[in-house]
Every structure is written in C-alpha cells, then in structure tokens.
Amino acid sequence: MAYDPSAFFSALSDPTRLRALVLLLTEGELCVCRLVGALAVSQPKMSRHLAALREAGLLRDRRQGQWVHYRVAEDLPAWAARTLAALAADLPDQAPYRDDLLRLRDVPEKNGAAA
Amino acid sequence: MAYDPSAFFSALSDPTRLRALVLLLTEGELCVCRLVGALAVSQPKMSRHLAALREAGLLRDRRQGQWVHYRVAEDLPAWAARTLAALAADLPDQAPYRDDLLRLRDVPEKNGAAA
C-alpha cells in the first residue's frame, strides 16, 4: 500500500487524520480510546479515520484483548517516510497538535499499554 | 498560504496535480501550454489544477505576454518544503512522472521561455 503518492496524500488531507497521525508519530503506539480522548472526537469518527489511514498503508494495527493499537507503518517508500519525518519534526509544537499532546496526558492508559 | 497542512496535502491528493508539480519541481518554471502537452490533458483541466495549486500556496504564476508561467513557491513552511524536496528526489525516476518528463522534451517552447 501507499504506493500511489496521490492516495498517500489523500490520507493526509483531513484535519482529524492529521492530528491522529501526529500523535502516533510522537507517541509511537496508541489505542483507539486514547486517541478519542486526546482529540475529543466521537469513537466512530476516530475509528473510520484510523481505518482510512490503515487502508492507505500509513498505519498498522495490533489487537490486544479488547484494545486495538495503531502505529505508523515501518515499510514506507522513501518519499513517504521523509514526508512523515518532516511532519514529526515541525507540527508537534504547533496548534492544534500541541494541544492534542497535552490533552493526551490526561487520558488514562486504562490497561493495554505498550507491547 | 499553505499554512494548514491538510489543505496543503489536499492539493497534492490528485494525480494530475502531482504530475504537474513534479514537472515544475524538476524544470523550475513552465507555461501552461507545455504542461498541457507533457501531461496530455485538456487545457481547462490543467488550468483548473494549476489554479488549485496556486490557491493552496504551492505555486506562483507570472504573466509574460499571452503566456502564464507557473513555478513552485519559494516561501513554504519547513515541513512543506521538506515534503516537496522528498518528491523531487524520488518521483522523477518513476512512472508516470518519468514519462511526463520525456514527453515534455517533445513540446516546443514556442516563445515565452525562461526569465
């Protein structure tokens, strides 16, 4: 996946998807429930956007009990990896991404944390 | 412009716009008529896509007689400039961008060339 550049950029062309992606770029791996809390969006909305990113090849998911964890895909083409690196370098300091990070701190990890 | 990342990526999320952009990244500045020839698309279609890229802040235009030349904007935010640099580094060797480059050679410059 993510071999067609225009499909890759389509996945990035939604504010909610971009905010979720920046969180995943800085935090490494997050369950859906924490993303819902950090971005303050409805659960179905977050689920659909994460599915779109996964289907575009940008994210991978991992099921652990009732939780599903999403992370940024590792095997991206060079131009895609460089694009995400640019976002990870610049966006987390800016609004609204910075505020999402802060709000994430207040969302408890419940259980299914890291590996 | 191009301050909202999702708007920037929306501009990149169309195959025709990406192809035109890659040509401009490698050639520096081109008139609409040569882009029409290189991509083999209709003139109104190219004009609309170039306008979209310009309104998103990715391109600048310069009128010279009957010709309008487009070039990549110089004053982009860092994350945007790095994204375009990644595209310029990897895409021109691949299909269909490589073929567009080759086809561009066969489109005469008519008149309004460089500066």
Place this chain on the structure above:
DNA sequence: CTTTAATATACGCTTGTCCATATATTCGGA
C-alpha cells in the same frame, strides 16, 4: 451465558471534488 467495554460497520444525508463542454478574457500582431 449474560453483561459491559472497546472497536468497527451500516445507513442516510450533505457537501465537496472532478470532469467535459462551452464560453469568456487577455494579449500580440496584422
């Protein structure tokens, strides 16, 4: 086996995007 939490999907709707075609604009030259 029922319940509850986490996540995903289906549905109907509104809005936006893209296209082809036709027409308008702008400029240089005769």
Place this chain on the structure above:
DNA sequence: TCCGAATATATGGACAAGCGTATATTAAAG
C-alpha cells in the same frame, strides 16, 4: 480595430468524502 493564440472561468452532472446516529462485532469478566 479585428483576429487568433493562450489562458481562465462558468455550468451542470457524476461520484466520493465526511458526518451523526444507530447497530454490529469482539473479547474479558462474572
């Protein structure tokens, strides 16, 4: 001033994207 070339815009329709709401799935717990 009239014409042709280059470019832009308007129009209408087809199709996809997003949304909120409701419901289905999956798994852990009891």
